Amino acid sequence: MTRLQAVFWDVDGTLADTELNGHRQAFNQAFADCGLSWNWNEQLYSELLSIPGGRQRMQSYAQRVGDTLDAELLERLRRSKQQHYLKVVSSGAITLRPGVSRLLHELNRADVQQWIVTSSGEASVLALIESFSGELTGIFEGMVTADDVYRHKPHPDPYQLALDLSGSDRASVVVFEDSTPGLQSARAAGLCCVLTPSPWDRELENSQQHASAVIDQLGEDEQKARIFSGPPCAEGLITLEYLELLLSATSR
Template sequence: MSAVVFDLDGVLVDSEPVWEEVRRAFVADHGGQWQPDTQQRLMGMSTSEWAAYLSGELGVRLPADEVARGVVAHMARRYEDGGVPLMPGAVDAVRRLAARWPLGLASSSPRVLIDVVLDRTGLTASFKATVSTEEVARGKPEPDGYLLAAERLGVDPAACAAVEDSSNGLRSAYAAGMRVIAVPHPRYPPAPDALALATYVADDLGDLTPERVAAAMRTGT
């Protein structure tokens, strides 16, 4: 194995509840209607994709670019005022694996939020390459973000393990040809068919040791 590529939201940062709260409020404040399946559909979308969805499908009375700016500004303020809501064991897991392999990050968050999170958690130097799906043509479940992360790391995607939590993220990493390690979020579990794509399902980030990651990579070959 040559590298490990992490997702950010839901894996390292418990941000999905914050995203849901912020976007729900934004939709309600601007005349839209949140649907029962909205949060699951949004997970993994790029900024342009979810902004267009809120504007076009949920009835928010603003153009997509204004939706994106407004929601991201609210998210940045939440991180600045309340701190970054790290998943338990996130920093230790990153540092454990960074001591053995180069790490990448393939996130659906906008670049500004990725940089804020890594800076505030002291993890910037742990990642050799980071990708926001703003920087690729298609968001998750398409493989574009993971493929670009592998390219920036200078490694073959097939020689990478990806750490994911969501249905769209698992599908994205699998489509990129990576070995997929799932760390399901307890509040937003992935669909069974997406979870079935994982070579290994970890109980939590404490379960993510170099030995288990290496074994999962061998199992997937």
């Protein structure tokens, strides 16, 4: 069985449910702060999530509605959104997804490297880690954020940088993702990807077959994981043993 060296975690929608009640609210408050009449409801925001990265999302939406975002306004929006998001996170409104804390600590005890690889900015990630200080502090070896690469997901650059920084063999790494851009990024970097699909990603159904496994969540004793594709998981818990089984199956 292949030994697992590292796990690369996406954040938004994978580690934690941050999008609709976290980032979306912060965007809307930033729009109001900067005098824009934009308001992203849940349906609209779900559509915009196909665009990875907040800056790119705002630029794309501006083009869509015929507004102009110059560099100064875009930077004001970015700073305001970040401040509001930090407040949302510190309020305790964000929750980790089922099974995440359990698996993080199992991998940590087994000395498996764990890295964050995300299209969010570093400040947002650090705020999330701090808000879960009892569960996330000291878990991650490092992170690759939107601030570290020029080309974001779906390009392979974020995961390639994580491979370089961690010194891991790509055949011994598992990625956790929830979206089409994330899955495409991981696969383009030649990595085994476990997908926990986000309900708002409408394109994902057409690309799920490229994931090594597709599950609804990682599983708790009282809330078992459902495996939609990939090796069976008899106890309903995604574990170190399951991830190593997945790597071995993928390498055949």
